[in-house]
Amino acid sequence: MTTNFPKSTANRRWGRAQMDAEADPYKPSRKPAGPVVCRQCGAVYRRGRWQWGKVPAGVKKTLCEACRRTRENYPAGIVSLASPILVAHGDEIEHLIRHQEGAEKADHPLNRVIAIDRSKRGRMEITTTDIHLPRRIMNSMLRAYRGSVSERFEQDGNFVRVEWRRDR
Numbered sequence: 001m002t003t004n005f006p007k008s009t010a011n012r013r014w015g016r017a018q019m020d021a022e023a024d025p026y027k028p029s030r031k032p033a034g035p036v037v038c039r040q041c042g043a044v045y046r047r048g049r050w051q052w053g054k055v056p057a058g059v060k061k062t063l064c065e066a067c068r069r070t071r072e073n074y075p076a077g078i079v080s081l082a083s084p085i086l087v088a089h090g091d092e093i094e095h096l097i098r099h100q101e102g103a104e105k106a107d108h109p110l111n112r113v114i115a116i117d118r119s120k121r122g123r124m125e126i127t128t129t130d131i132h133l134p135r136r137i138m139n140s141m142l143r144a145y146r147g148s149v150s151e152r153f154e155q156d157g158n159f160v161r162v163e164w165r166r167d168r
């Protein structure tokens with residue numbers, strides 16, 4: 001699959017009126033005004049944070065940032081893995097990544113994997129809806145498989161790129 005890299009221009013499908021109110025539709029600090037529920041994943045926003053749980057009666061429905069990013073394939077983080085060990089250990093590493101995602105998502109509903117691309121031999125690319133999960137994945141790779149990493153934040157800290165590699 002292809003990845004849409006975030007651009008500095010705002011989403012062009014948004015009209016002028018929305019642009020003024022919501023300059024960056026993906027800005028992580030943008031918070032709903034009152035309690036809302038995501039109509040797709042069921043995450044509930046209340047008391048200042050997104051959480052899993054019972055949906056209060058009569059709350060407004062919305063599409064959360066994570067579901068929107070997933071739908072539009074617009075990641076906030078990219079983790080690139082490169083190593084010959086991915087050939088023999090690909091399934092095991094994907095399992096590790098999914099496990100880390102599950103642990104992260106339990107506490108932070110909007111931190112998720114968008115896609116895991118294993119189409120290139122000896123490589124794996126993981127896209128995420130947030131900038132925190134990539135570091136968690138990076139640390140788990142170092143713990144389990146050693147190797148080396150680099151982490152680079154872009155776009156005023158709203159986008160992160162992590163690269164892990166192990167030569168043998």
Ligand SMILES: [Zn+2]
Binds near residue numbers: 063066
């Ligand atoms: Zn959602």
